[in-house]
Amino acid sequence: MALFNSITKCQTMAEEKANLLSQDSETEDFSSGYDSPEYFSDQDTKRSCSNRLQIVPLSDKSDFSSAESIPFNDYSSEDDDIHNDNDIADSMKVTNVHTLIDNIRYILSMPDLCDVMFIVGPQRVPVYGLKAILSTRSRLFFVMFLKYSKEALKQKKKTKITKHIQPDQSNKLTITIDNYDVDVFRTFLLFVHCGTVEIEPSKVTGLLCLATEFDISDLRNSCWEFIDRCLSVQSFSTILMKETIFYGDHKAAQKLRIKILKLQQRHR
Structure with missing residues (x-):
């Protein structure tokens, strides 16, 4: 009953102050320091106390003496923990470009893994590449591969394959590049495939x-x-x-x- 005890204390203090003021007014030679003494009635006392105390009506089943009462903002703490758990990202982005570049370099060093072969320069040195990557990087490569593929298909139709003639197992598209240096062209293909030069x-x-x-x-x-x-x-x-x-x-x-x-x- 802490709220009602506070009101009783306010009333007692107000009554004592009124008695002191009334006693001081009986002596004309002594001044209390107040120009106009004020007297507090029971209603004024209750109103003054009510301005300082906020009385919240509670149900009869409420426990006024509970010292471990939980503030209103703390009721949702458990819900907040659940909400924070739901905010945890359900995916993670991983990027490893260097591994991809190393793998492509390895493929280019293995002729059996490549599907296009360039015969470059007067020395006619073979340089290998991947049609899928070259076609997506350059439209000229795409048109070139399409043209040579059609010509190779026509050549196969004209050639009669018998049991004694084995077909080409390499299945590589071969293109001749005469007007470029071999090292320069190899460096160029490496950049087109891997993006570094x-x-x-x-x-x-x-x-x-x-x-x-x-x-x-x-x-x-x-x-x-x-x-x-x-x-x-x-x-x-x-x-x-x-x-x-x-x-x-x-x-x-x-x-x-x-x-x-x-x-x-x-x-x-």
Whole structure:
């Protein structure tokens, strides 16, 4: 009954204060310090106490003496724990690009796992690749593979296969690439498959021509950026000029040659 005991104490204090004020008023020579003494009735006392205390009606079954009563905000603590458990992510994203690149490099090093073979350069060196990746990276590769596949199909129809003639078990599409250096073309295919390449002054012109011909924009832009850096060094500009002569028929090589000549004229 803690709430009602608080009201009784307020009433007692109010009555004692009223008695003191009434006694002080009887002595004319002594002032209580109040200009107009105030007297509290029972109703005023209850009203004053009610302003300071918030009396909440409770049911008869409530336990007023419980010192371990749970605040209202704590009733939902158990529900909050359940809600937080439901918020835990039910999936996790894992990315391991390096493993994928290493696997593709390994496939390219195994001719039996590849389905396209390029015969590159005057030395006719075989360079292997994957048609699915090359076709998705370059539309020119896709058109090239489709064209050669149709020609190979027509050739098979014309050829009569007998019991004494064994069919080609390799099942590889073979394409001849004459006008590119073997190392440059291998580096280019590695970038198309894996997305990484190490550009050098001796290869940048060939990579630029290949990236332009097969429309690999990210590699083409990187080659031009590297060329702009090389042109600031005289020895590199000489190497680039020699490479443009080797790829003289290509539009990208001609554009690079003109750029080098203009730069040389400015420094004269």
